[in-house]
Amino acid sequence: MKLEGLDFGGRASYHNGVGALPKTGVVTLEDVARQAGVSRSTVSRVVNGHPHVSAETRARVLAAIEKLGYRPHSIARSLVTRRTKLVAMLIPESISKIFSDPFFPILLQGAVQACNARGYQMVLALFEDSRGQKDLYGQLLQNGYVEGAVVASAPPDDPTIQALCKDGIPAVAVGRQLNLPYVDVDNYRGARMAVEHLLNLGYRRIATITGPLNHLHVQDRLSGYRDALKAQGIPYEEALVAEGGFTEVGAMAALAKLLPLKPEAIFVQSDTMAAGVLRALRSNDLRVPEDIAVVGFDDAPMAALLDPPLTTVRQPIRLLGFMAVELLLDILEGRKEKGQLANIVLPVELVVRNSCGVTRKTFAENQWGRRGNEPN
Amino acid sequence: MKLEGLDFGGRASYHNGVGALPKTGVVTLEDVARQAGVSRSTVSRVVNGHPHVSAETRARVLAAIEKLGYRPHSIARSLVTRRTKLVAMLIPESISKIFSDPFFPILLQGAVQACNARGYQMVLALFEDSRGQKDLYGQLLQNGYVEGAVVASAPPDDPTIQALCKDGIPAVAVGRQLNLPYVDVDNYRGARMAVEHLLNLGYRRIATITGPLNHLHVQDRLSGYRDALKAQGIPYEEALVAEGGFTEVGAMAALAKLLPLKPEAIFVQSDTMAAGVLRALRSNDLRVPEDIAVVGFDDAPMAALLDPPLTTVRQPIRLLGFMAVELLLDILEGRKEKGQLANIVLPVELVVRNSCGVTRKTFAENQWGRRGNEPN
DNA sequence: TTGTAAGCGTTATCAT
DNA sequence: ATGATAACGCTTACAA
Numbered sequence: 001m002k003l004e005g006l007d008f009g010g011r012a013s014y015h016n017g018v019g020a021l022p023k024t025g026v027v028t029l030e031d032v033a034r035q036a037g038v039s040r041s042t043v044s045r046v047v048n049g050h051p052h053v054s055a056e057t058r059a060r061v062l063a064a065i066e067k068l069g070y071r072p073h074s075i076a077r078s079l080v081t082r083r084t085k086l087v088a089m090l091i092p093e094s095i096s097k098i099f100s101d102p103f104f105p106i107l108l109q110g111a112v113q114a115c116n117a118r119g120y121q122m123v124l125a126l127f128e129d130s131r132g133q134k135d136l137y138g139q140l141l142q143n144g145y146v147e148g149a150v151v152a153s154a155p156p157d158d159p160t161i162q163a164l165c166k167d168g169i170p171a172v173a174v175g176r177q178l179n180l181p182y183v184d185v186d187n188y189r190g191a192r193m194a195v196e197h198l199l200n201l202g203y204r205r206i207a208t209i210t211g212p213l214n215h216l217h218v219q220d221r222l223s224g225y226r227d228a229l230k231a232q233g234i235p236y237e238e239a240l241v242a243e244g245g246f247t248e249v250g251a252m253a254a255l256a257k258l259l260p261l262k263p264e265a266i267f268v269q270s271d272t273m274a275a276g277v278l279r280a281l282r283s284n285d286l287r288v289p290e291d292i293a294v295v296g297f298d299d300a301p302m303a304a305l306l307d308p309p310l311t312t313v314r315q316p317i318r319l320l321g322f323m324a325v326e327l328l329l330d331i332l333e334g335r336k337e338k339g340q341l342a343n344i345v346l347p348v349e350l351v352v353r354n355s356c357g358v359t360r361k362t363f364a365e366n367q368w369g370r371r372g373n374e375p376n
Numbered sequence: 377m378k379l380e381g382l383d384f385g386g387r388a389s390y391h392n393g394v395g396a397l398p399k400t401g402v403v404t405l406e407d408v409a410r411q412a413g414v415s416r417s418t419v420s421r422v423v424n425g426h427p428h429v430s431a432e433t434r435a436r437v438l439a440a441i442e443k444l445g446y447r448p449h450s451i452a453r454s455l456v457t458r459r460t461k462l463v464a465m466l467i468p469e470s471i472s473k474i475f476s477d478p479f480f481p482i483l484l485q486g487a488v489q490a491c492n493a494r495g496y497q498m499v500l501a502l503f504e505d506s507r508g509q510k511d512l513y514g515q516l517l518q519n520g521y522v523e524g525a526v527v528a529s530a531p532p533d534d535p536t537i538q539a540l541c542k543d544g545i546p547a548v549a550v551g552r553q554l555n556l557p558y559v560d561v562d563n564y565r566g567a568r569m570a571v572e573h574l575l576n577l578g579y580r581r582i583a584t585i586t587g588p589l590n591h592l593h594v595q596d597r598l599s600g601y602r603d604a605l606k607a608q609g610i611p612y613e614e615a616l617v618a619e620g621g622f623t624e625v626g627a628m629a630a631l632a633k634l635l636p637l638k639p640e641a642i643f644v645q646s647d648t649m650a651a652g653v654l655r656a657l658r659s660n661d662l663r664v665p666e667d668i669a670v671v672g673f674d675d676a677p678m679a680a681l682l683d684p685p686l687t688t689v690r691q692p693i694r695l696l697g698f699m700a701v702e703l704l705l706d707i708l709e710g711r712k713e714k715g716q717l718a719n720i721v722l723p724v725e726l727v728v729r730n731s732c733g734v735t736r737k738t739f740a741e742n743q744w745g746r747r748g749n750e751p752n
Numbered sequence: 753t754t755g756t757a758a759g760c761g762t763t764a765t766c767a768t
Numbered sequence: 769a770t771g772a773t774a775a776c777g778c779t780t781a782c783a784a
Contacts, residue, residue, distance in 0.1 A: 026520075028761055039771045044763065052769055071514075074521050075460070076761030078451045079776045086499070086521075100677055105481040112502045121516065123462070124500045126488045140497065144402075144449050145462075275681055301476055305651055307683040404777055415755045420779060428753055452777035455760045 027070045036064035047072055087115065087328060088123045088140055088149040092133060092160045101246060101272045102300045103317055107152060107174060110321025118329050133160060141169050148332050150174060150324045155214035172328040174320055176216040176343075181331070183324040183344040187217045190313040190348035191224025191267065194295040197311070198265045199232050201356055203293055207240040207263035209254045209273055221269050221297065244269070248276035255280050265293035265356070271300040274310055278355075289357035299351050309353035316346055403446045412440035423448055463491065463704060464499045464516055464525040468509060468536045477622060477648045478676045479693055483528060483550060486697025494705050509536060517545050524708050526550060526700045531590035548704040550696055552592040552719075557707070559700040559720040563593045566689040566724035567600025567643065570671040573687070574641045575608050577732055579669055583616040583639035585630045585649055597645050597673065620645070624652035631656050641669035641732070647676040650686055654731075665733035675727050685729035692722055 032043045038057060045053050046061040053061075064070075078084045089111055091104065099105065108124070115122045123146055127133040137160060140146050148170035154161050156178045164171045165179045173182040198206050208225045211218040226236050239261055242254035251273030258266065268274040274296035278288060286292050288308055296303060299314035323344050330336040408419045414433060421429050422437040429437075440446075454460045465487055467480065475481065484500070491498045499522055503509040513536060516522050524546035530537050532554045540547045541555045549558040574582050584601045587594040602612050615637055618630035627649030634642065644650040650672035654664060662668050664684055672679060675690035699720050706712040 026761080029763095030761080040762085041764085041772080042770060045770085048763085054769060057769080071520075073761050075451055075454050076776090077763075079455055079761080079778090080763045082776085084451070084521075089500075099478075099481040099485050102475075102478070102481075105475040105478075105484075108481075108500070109475050109502065112500055113504065116502070116504060116512065119515070121499050121501070121521070123497050124465075124484070124488055125497070126485065126492070128489065128492060132492055136492065138447070139495070144451055145460075145497070279681060302678060305655060305682075402777080405779095406777080416778080417756080417780075418754060421754090424779085430753060433753080449777055452760090453779075455762090455777080456779045458760085 026073060027068045028073070029070075031068055032061065032064045032070045035068055036061045082144075084145060084147055085120045086123055086146050087120055087325065087332075088125050088146045090149050090151045090154075090160055091124075091126045092151065092154045092158050100248065101270065102302065103270070103272075103298060104152065106300075106317040107321040110318035110323075111150060111325045112321075113318075114322040114325035114329070118326075120325075120329065122325075127160070137163055141167065148172075148328050150321075150328055151177075151180070152324075153215070155212070156216060157214065170328065170331050172324050172331070174324050176220065178216075181327060181343055183320055183327060183346070184217060185315040185320065185346045185348050187220035187348075188224040188227075190297060190315065190350075191221035191269075192228045193224075193348070193350045194267050194297065194313050195225050195228035196231075197350055197352070198267065198293060198295060198356060199228065199234075201265075201293070203265040203356075204234060205240075205262065205264045206234075206267060207242070207258045207261065207265070208267045208269070209242050209244040209251050209258070209277065210269050211244065211246040211273075213243060218269065225267055244273045244276075246270050246273060248272055248279075251276035252280040259284065263292065265295070267295050267297075269297050271296040271298040271303045271310060271312055274312070274355075275302060275306055278306055278308075278310070288355050293356040295356060303351075304353065306355075308355045311353045311356045312351050314349045314351045316348075319346060402449060403444045404449070405446075408437065408440045408444055408446050411444055412437045458520075460521060460523055461496045462499055462522050463496055463701065463708075464501050464522045466525050466527045466530075466536055467500075467502045468527065468530045468534050476624065477646065478678065479646070479648075479674060480528065482676075482693040483697040486694035486699075487526060487701045488697075489694075490698040490701035490705070494702075496701075496705065498701075503536070513539055517543065524548075524704050526697075526704055527553075527556070528700075529591070531588070532592060533590065546704065546707050548700050548707070550700050552596065554592075557703060557719055559696055559703060559722070560593060561691040561696065561722045561724050563596035563724075564600040564603075566673060566691065566726075567597035567645075568604045569600075569724070569726045570643050570673065570689050571601050571604035573726055573728070574643065574669060574671060574732060575604065575610075577669070579641040579732075580610060581616075581638065581640045582610075582643060583618070583634045583637065583641070584643045584645070585618050585620040585627050585634070585653065586645050587620065587622040587649075589619060594645065601643055620649045620652075622646050622649060624648055624655075627652035628656040635660065639668065641671070643671050643673075645673050647672040647674040647679045647686060647688055650688070650731075651678060651682055654682055654684075654686070664731050669732040671732060679727070680729065682731075684731050687729045687732045688727050690725045690727045692724075695722060 029040045029043045033040045036043065038061060042053065042057060043061050046058050089108060112122050123140065125136050125140055127136060141149065149164065150172050151161060151164065152174045154173065161177065161180065171180050173180040176182055176184045195206060206229065210222055213219065229236055240258065240263060242257050244251035244254040251268060255277050266277060268277055274294055277294055281288055281292060288294055294310065296310045296312035299312045303310040303312050327344060336342055405416045405419045409416045412419065414437060418429065418433060419437050422434050465484060488498050499516065501512050501516055503512060517525065525540065526548050527537060527540065528550045530549065537553065537556065547556050549556045552558055552560045571582060582605065586598055589595065605612055616634065616639060618633050620627035620630040627644065631653050642653060644653055650670055653670055657664055657668060664670055670686065672686045672688035675688045679686040679688045703712065703720060712718055
């Protein structure tokens, strides 16, 4: 196979009976060398800014380069240097859910910015299913095109994570991870702040809707929730915890399970899920925050636009992507030893809007009244 | 295999005084050939599935490949075949606005899916500024790493578009374009449907908030708006057209200009902008649709979640991305002649929700009453 | 059916 | 300071 397709790219190279033409459409070092009357090596030195070239020669070479419109051929270069300046962003989640959440686009944006800043390119790999995952993984990483990878949002038992570790491919995770250096936010603290905010407002019966529990950062948020309650002497009720899978519909289903238990407030682990909760609450004729309070997580752009505007935990998503790439490139370029495992944890921040009834009035009306609002 | 573990990018290759080790960590064709007792070419034939190899030899080679864990080195391969199976997605907009709109993530998703389906990888290039744009362009396209590009959302005078054309790099645009084959939706028809919907409901004084007017698809939507009015004998009022730049705040500013003119309805050229309009309207104590009707464009995921749920023109964004890549790959693989310029235009669909007062009741209450609701 | 050998466009070593 | 020359790992006429 191959050979067919009627052949693109440098077709002139092999059978050009004509004779006079250069062998291919590409201007090579050789061409420049001939034009400048020097050797290939000298041209290479000029191109790569090596020191020991006389100013005079350099000028001549530069002129030839300019005249011929020479551009270094990065593939040929990569073949010898073993460097491609290409990194991958791997998103191992089921592809369909991914972009329903603004988290990933923003993360991507930060990651690409970091790439641009350091002259790298980013290859985007979204896995559609486990078969595709395996194929893509092979294509991308085992064959040398990509120098390293950032893995977003993968549970520790994800096959891609495993493979990356096994193959020793330089990689950085977004979100806490066991065997890979990672960049993450302080999920525990964020969750704890959210729940303490609710507690301070007098809410006692607080439910939570989580992401997929195999993700470590989801666990961290759950711990924050649990510990905030515990600090106030409120027993942890398993039934008040429901998994919403980080999707809107998942959150609506989770809410349906929670509602019969009559929670006064809900801490929802993502703004996307919170949007679903708000919508479901409205269709149940429950007012927010009068009947039930809601806190989200992310501070996605939509959070301020929801009705009511959502109180949420802000995480610096773009920075997360940026730092992940920075860390990866530092490893790639040997500035950081891979063994040091220098994880990065970024701070979060509570953004108070209207979905929890912050006003004194609402606060006083709450059936449980005020008590114990020290923020531990 | 891999030998080292610390040490990526085979620098050991040149100065390994030790002597015994293979020159690099990579298993090559040569290694396999030796193991199988055949020549390099034979192994190459097996790897590439060429016909004339005896079953017996093939089996032996396959075994050697398996044993050694051989993987073809795509860079070396690319150097001779001139193919990389890498395409780029270029997003020449100012990077900061880009991902505030769900359009791009969804487009990207479709594009990557198409890549996956055909064994290509997608390099993501977001331009931050014109300097970065020039750098990136050079890095990416003039040096042979990427075989072609999909350009999203660029006005015809965008320097990237120009450069692409000049350099003759295979490229496909998303959104109507002059000198490049493109994939787009029927913007004219979509806009016209939206405005006709408003007209049918009895609204007469209809304003519009547009995207940047240098984009052709923005012009197309404006034409649709204008022609729908004209068909009903309503004069086109320049003052009722405001540019919102496809951003939320831009739309809010545009609305501020429009509001003094007391429009009864507004056709907003994107859902993101419509969200801004809805919010601004609320803070002006105007009810939607009672005081003013709103139609959007896109049917972004958020459209159904807005308050009120947004009536909008649905465009198949993911398909747009998918088809753009398909077209590009067809060109790359010679299935489509680039000269044929086979543009693709996808249909749109009006999604009626609650932001225009569809009910008869609201309709009757409208101060202008009913007249002339034939849909032309 | 298989092997030989000539590239692909670079970089890097070693002379000079 | 500059030039030969040998890699890098692969594909592919062409010969056998």
